Amino acid sequence: MATPRTDPLTAEVVELIGTVVARYHTEYEQAAAKHSLTGAQARVLGLLTLEPMPMRRVAQQLKCEPSNITGIVDRLEAHGLVERRPDPNDRRVKLAAPTEEGAETARKLRESLDFAREPLAELSEEERTVLRDLLRRMLGERTS
Known part of the structure; x- marks a missing residue:
């Protein structure tokens, strides 16, 4: 069975998530x-x-x-x-x-820990709510 190809958008999103996680861990270690x-x-x-x-x-x-x-x-x-x-x-x-x-x-x-908070502050409340709900959905949680 062939491995399904990842479309470019999904690959970019995965890469961005990885970058966010890596930056968060780096800042968390420095703050600690x-x-x-x-x-x-x-x-x-x-x-x-x-x-x-x-x-x-x-x-x-x-x-x-x-x-x-x-x-x-x-x-x-x-x-x-x-x-x-x-x-x-x-x-x-x-x-x-x-x-x-x-x-x-x-x-x-x-x-x-300003890394996540500062960029999130630039998003509207509606955008932060959508992002939160999408992340919850990715984790298999129900959204409110």
């Missing part, structure tokens, strides 16, 4: 470094600011091995940015949660 964090540490800290969670769930969210998350949380804990606390629903389970300093660091990190 300004806070003496690796990109992985910054991603874990950012995720934990949404809600405290067991390390196994952090690993599932970030699609990596739980043992990797344990090491990252250990380093974040050593920097005073994350703490482990008992899960109120199951005291055998430990939740990783940001400290006040960790939540503040994550907020500053988010605010320093």
Whole structure:
């Protein structure tokens, strides 16, 4: 069976998406470094600011091995940015949660990511809504 050819427009869109992702990762790594964090540490800290969670769930969210998350949380804990606390629903389970300093660091990190925010600001609200809905559709999510 022959491999289907990609039309030029699809190829260009794929290339543009790749460029956006690469630039985002580069800026994210640079912003994390300004806070003496690796990109992985910054991603874990950012995720934990949404809600405290067991390390196994952090690993599932970030699609990596739980043992990797344990090491990252250990380093974040050593920097005073994350703490482990008992899960109120199951005291055998430990939740990783940001400290006040960790939540503040994550907020500053988010605010320093101008790469995506600045170009998006040039789009109208309607254009941003269309872009959001298209991206959600690409990810198999329902649009609102």
